[in-house]
Amino acid sequence: MTPLDDIRVILATDCGSTTTKAILIQKVGDEYRQTHRGEAPTTVEAPFEDVTLGVLNAVTELGELSGRKLLDAEGRIIRPTRGEEGCDLYISTSSAGGGLQMMVAGVVRSMTAESAERAALGAGSIVMDVIALNDRRLPHQRIERIRQLRPDMILIAGEVDGARTDKVIKITETIGAADPKPRLGAGYRLPVIYAGNRSRRDEVTRVLGEKTSLSIVDNLRPTLEEEVLLPARERIHDLFLEHVMQQAPGYAKLMEWVDADIQPTPAAVGAILKRVATEAGINAVGVDIGGATTDVFSVFGEDFNRTVSANLGMSYSISNVLAEAGLANVMRWIPFTMEERDLRNRIKNKMIRPTTIPQTAEELVFEQAVAREALRLAFLQHRSFATRLKGVQQQRTIADSFEQDAGIESLVKMVDLDLLVASGGVLSHAPRAEQTAMMLIDSFLPEGITRLAKDSIFMMPHLGVLSQVHARAATEVFEKDCLVVLGTCIAPRGTARPGRPALAYRLELPGGEERRETLQVGEMRRHPLETGTEARVHLDPARDFDLGSGKGVPLEVTVQGGTVGLIVDCRGRPLSLSSDPAERTGALKTWIEEIGVYSPEAIPH
Amino acid sequence: MKLLCALALWVATLALAPLLEAQDAPSKAPSPPTGVQASDVPNDSGHAIEIRWKDSPDPSVLSYEVFRSPVPEETAPGTEEASWLSLGSVGPGEESWTFSSAERGVRYSFKVVATTADSSASSEIVTGESRAQWFDRDKLWILIIGGTICFFVVLFIQLASRGRKLFVRKIAGLEAVDEAVGRATEMGRPVVFVPGIMDMDNVQTLAGLTLLGYVSRTIAEYDAKLDVPVSRSLVMTTGREVVRQAYLEAGRPESYNEDMVHYLTDEQFGYVAGVNGMLLRDEPATCLYMGAFFAESLLLAETGNRIGAIQIAGTAMPSQLPFFVAACDYTLMGEELFAASAYLSGDPKQLGSLKGQDVGKLIVMGAILLGSLTATLALWTGSGSLQSVVDFLKLEMFV
Known part of the structure; x- marks a missing residue:
């Protein structure tokens, strides 16, 4: 591989389920920039059954667009750079063929099983099912489920080190009895990772050693007070490359081409978000809404969490969004009346024709209303998953008499959130940036001061892998080309009757202009503020409102501009929309007009 | 000195003369109390009769003694006519007596005797009978409050039975x-x-x-x-x-x-x-x-x-x-311990009772708050109408 300092051209691909995306990163002057992008259909499925064909097609398109020859006559990527030919580094991610699909098992659902789930999700896998002793299923039902799902890998956790019990053996025996077979490749044994009670390793080996390809790593929960995820995550990654990738069509060849290990797409997205948040010392949340699933990532301090909402998406899973959210919740975001039958027809059409995009303004409004609910539900799931460890002894004082909580408070505290990054078709490709911003605000309900951004061309997976090899290039491209900064949202937390003052502020814009405003409850205001510029804001929330420093406590901050600018949201948190349809649509129209979400003629009367 | 003693004796003789004359005169009976009535005490279980009369105009009356006729069991065997039984006496100015050990349904005769220092006069004889009442109207407010609580208990049980979700605050200890x-x-x-x-x-x-x-x-x-x-x-x-x-x-x-x-x-x-x-x-x-x-x-x-x-x-x-x-780590405090079974079981009857009791507590808390505020204001402003509200709350509503 070319020494890091000499790397001038980087080629990165992401093999998705339907499309393989290739990007070209080049050193322009003294900094790395993403310059070109190409794509081609993924070729994992029949009749091609070779992922590299899709990669070559995408790279060919990229070469044509950039005018740079990237492939030689034999169809190999030219390395290293020779003048206007080739690249210095080639990296790739993959979620083709459904990505890495795992099943996890533990003793108690909310303890070791949850830790196993966290380890698997953090490694970029889709967790198909979680088996636990208290999952209210009988042993034969668990066995049937394991046989039916055929995961790529199983992770077993359970018990603390030295526990005097046989619970984890019971779980292991269930898996052994199921004699699980892998999804891909008939001739090899299913990879199983044991990350449970250290003193039960011999018995686990006895039960599973001959039936599966068993790996043993450190206990995920050596004590209930600590969670050690890294060894299990690394082993998942290794096994993904050694076993799963080797069985997928064409991946063995692709693995020879790349200069860094292929990563599952979600793991790469998580990696770049974590790196950026850690380097900047901020708390960040990222969301990737796809056709079938929605991934949510969060980095709060040292805590990194990822969840996959497998049934929330904008095409294959759109019916499920409606079922889970309820018709009324979807309809509340639509500023005009719509027949229920019409709405249901549209949803079913989208489900059976997943690649269609909205053709009319009405369809767009409707699709974005569904997206709001999908994002809201996915984020709710994420928040309930990202909690403190369960089963830990609490230390209390007499002052806590009336403030006992049941430990369900989420680690994702909205008022501490600094950056919210959106990705996925409905967010990244919305006709107006204002629409993306409003979808994010309505579904995530940020509190305090939060920066909003979107992934311009879904580049985060590429940059995630790149960050493992060339951190500087990854960070530079992330900041300059990947993120499209939408602006900053200022939203005081609290509620009061509509019409009462919520927030008074003084905005010092670049160039010396100064604006003073007092917003009432239920009002929103947008101040254009160009990308790359900053403004100083003196905020004075009303008695019932809090911007993170306490109720009614004034605050002075510097906010960053973006394609949308500065949005001041005084609708209150939690947000409640009027139950009166006329009042609700009236309010929606006012907000839409103020923020410029849709053109006025696009909204039917 | 002798002259002075003779003068004092003469003055004393003059002063005591009318008294000595009166003692010597034959005694005169006082006017008896009039308007004597015997009526059943309302809102009780039928064991009390109230005897009322009008004060005698005679200032020399020292007390009124109330008598009743005996019931047949109290009549000594062989005697045809039983003598009157004294119930007690009260001083002048008092115009009622409650006979609180009457037998339900028995008709008694009563008379009130005005007594002076050396004579007495009996009133006319009246009769009265005690009866039991089904309702104690003095406790009407208890009935109203109790009825309200019962109403809410039944209402909440019905709502819970029909699938309405009744909010019960999370008890962290049980969740844990x-x-x-x-x-x-x-x-x-x-x-x-x-x-x-x-x-x-x-x-x-x-x-x-x-x-x-x-x-x-x-x-x-x-x-x-x-x-x-x-x-x-x-x-x-x-x-x-x-x-x-x-x-x-x-x-x-x-x-x-x-x-x-x-x-x-x-x-x-x-x-x-x-x-x-x-x-x-x-x-x-x-x-x-x-x-x-x-x-x-x-x-x-x-x-x-x-x-x-x-x-x-x-x-x-x-x-x-x-x-x-x-x-x-977690503590269930006081009533949380008792509310736990309703909380855990989700049984409509238990949940409904819990919510109904909460309404009762709310009423009591509201009354305490209202009473405290009104009493404070009444004391502060000296307002008679506010004091009457306080009296109502003290004497009528919760007593």
């Missing part, structure tokens, strides 16, 4: 039971449940055993170990039945073992010593203390804290609550 049992499962250690040191006649012990049912069902589902040391034989017998039933409901009757619930001693500190010894030897992952506790509360909870167990306590003993709060 799953977590506490899960900890014991993962660590392979037992769960210790202490149902207090009182017997089955104590309502807190009953509440504790209700919770034991829930906890042991969870333990059965997790296949964890349970240990219930008790200090009363009856509690042991009941506890065994509760745990057996829970294991049955969880579908694990084979895991039930009678020795899970075992007797230690009736002696308070002997029991504590026994339990503490168990805690230190077995190092359970979870300790639950639910019931009535006294001085042993801190001894138990502190030992559990030292061995690193998750501890959940619940008691209605106010004096022990601070110790539990300080030493335990």
Whole structure:
């Protein structure tokens, strides 16, 4: 591989389920920039059954667009750079063929099983099912489920080190009895990772050693007070490359081409978000809404969490969004009346024709209303998953008499959130940036001061892998080309009757202009503020409102501009929309007009 | 000197002359009390008759004595006519007497005798009879308040039965039971449940055993170990039945073992010593203390804290609550212990009763608040109308 300092051209691909995306990163002057992008259909499925064909097609398109020859006559990527030919580094991610699909098992659902789930999700896998002793299923039902799902890998956790019990053996025996077979490749044994009670390793080996390809790593929960995820995550990654990738069509060849290990797409997205948040010392949340699933990532301090909402998406899973959210919740975001039958027809059409995009303004409004609910539900799931460890002894004082909580408070505290990054078709490709911003605000309900951004061309997976090899290039491209900064949202937390003052502020814009405003409850205001510029804001929330420093406590901050600018949201948190349809649509129209979400003629009367 | 003595004797003779004349004159009977009436005392169970009269105009009356006729049982055998029985006497100015030991349905005769220093005069004889009433109208407000609470209890039960979700505040201690049992499962250690040191006649012990049912069902589902040391034989017998039933409901009757619930001693500190010894030897992952506790509360909870167990306590003993709060992870305080079974079961009847009682408490709290404010304002402003509201609240509504 070319020494890091000499790397001038980087080629990165992401093999998705339907499309393989290739990007070209080049050193322009003294900094790395993403310059070109190409794509081609993924070729994992029949009749091609070779992922590299899709990669070559995408790279060919990229070469044509950039005018740079990237492939030689034999169809190999030219390395290293020779003048206007080739690249210095080639990296790739993959979620083709459904990505890495795992099943996890533990003793108690909310303890070791949850830790196993966290380890698997953090490694970029889709967790198909979680088996636990208290999952209210009988042993034969668990066995049937394991046989039916055929995961790529199983992770077993359970018990603390030295526990005097046989619970984890019971779980292991269930898996052994199921004699699980892998999804891909008939001739090899299913990879199983044991990350449970250290003193039960011999018995686990006895039960599973001959039936599966068993790996043993450190206990995920050596004590209930600590969670050690890294060894299990690394082993998942290794096994993904050694076993799963080797069985997928064409991946063995692709693995020879790349200069860094292929990563599952979600793991790469998580990696770049974590790196950026850690380097900047901020708390960040990222969301990737796809056709079938929605991934949510969060980095709060040292805590990194990822969840996959497998049934929330904008095409294959759109019916499920409606079922889970309820018709009324979807309809509340639509500023005009719509027949229920019409709405249901549209949803079913989208489900059976997943690649269609909205053709009319009405369809767009409707699709974005569904997206709001999908994002809201996915984020709710994420928040309930990202909690403190369960089963830990609490230390209390007499002052806590009336403030006992049941430990369900989420680690994702909205008022501490600094950056919210959106990705996925409905967010990244919305006709107006204002629409993306409003979808994010309505579904995530940020509190305090939060920066909003979107992934311009879904580049985060590429940059995630790149960050493992060339951190500087990854960070530079992330900041300059990947993120499209939408602006900053200022939203005081609290509620009061509509019409009462919520927030008074003084905005010092670049160039010396100064604006003073007092917003009432239920009002929103947008101040254009160009990308790359900053403004100083003196905020004075009303008695019932809090911007993170306490109720009614004034605050002075510097906010960053973006394609949308500065949005001041005084609708209150939690947000409640009027139950009166006329009042609700009236309010929606006012907000839409103020923020410029849709053109006025696009909204039917 | 002699002259002065003679003068004084003459003056004294002159002054006392009328009195001496009156004593010598024949005595004159006073005017008797008039308008005598005997009527049944309302709003009672029929054992009181009130006798009323108008004061005699004669200023020399010293007292009024009330007499009644005897009932046949009080008439001595052989006598044809019984003499009047005195009920008591009152001073002048008082115009009523309540005969409070009357027999229901018996018609009595009454007379009131005005008495002077040397004579007396009887009023006309009147009759009266006591009757029982179905309702005590003086307690109308109690009926209204009680009726309101009952109405809400029935209403909430009906709503809950029809599937309406009744909001019950989360009780952190109960929410944490799953977590506490899960900890014991993962660590392979037992769960210790202490149902207090009182017997089955104590309502807190009953509440504790209700919770034991829930906890042991969870333990059965997790296949964890349970240990219930008790200090009363009856509690042991009941506890065994509760745990057996829970294991049955969880579908694990084979895991039930009678020795899970075992007797230690009736002696308070002997029991504590026994339990503490168990805690230190077995190092359970979870300790639950639910019931009535006294001085042993801190001894138990502190030992559990030292061995690193998750501890959940619940008691209605106010004096022990601070110790539990300080030493335990979660504490069910006072009424939370009793509300627990409704909270856990989700049974419409229990939930409805809980909500109905809450309405009752709300009414009482509202009345206390209103009374305090009105009394303060009445004192401050001296307003008569405000004072009448206070009197109404004090005398009419809650008395």
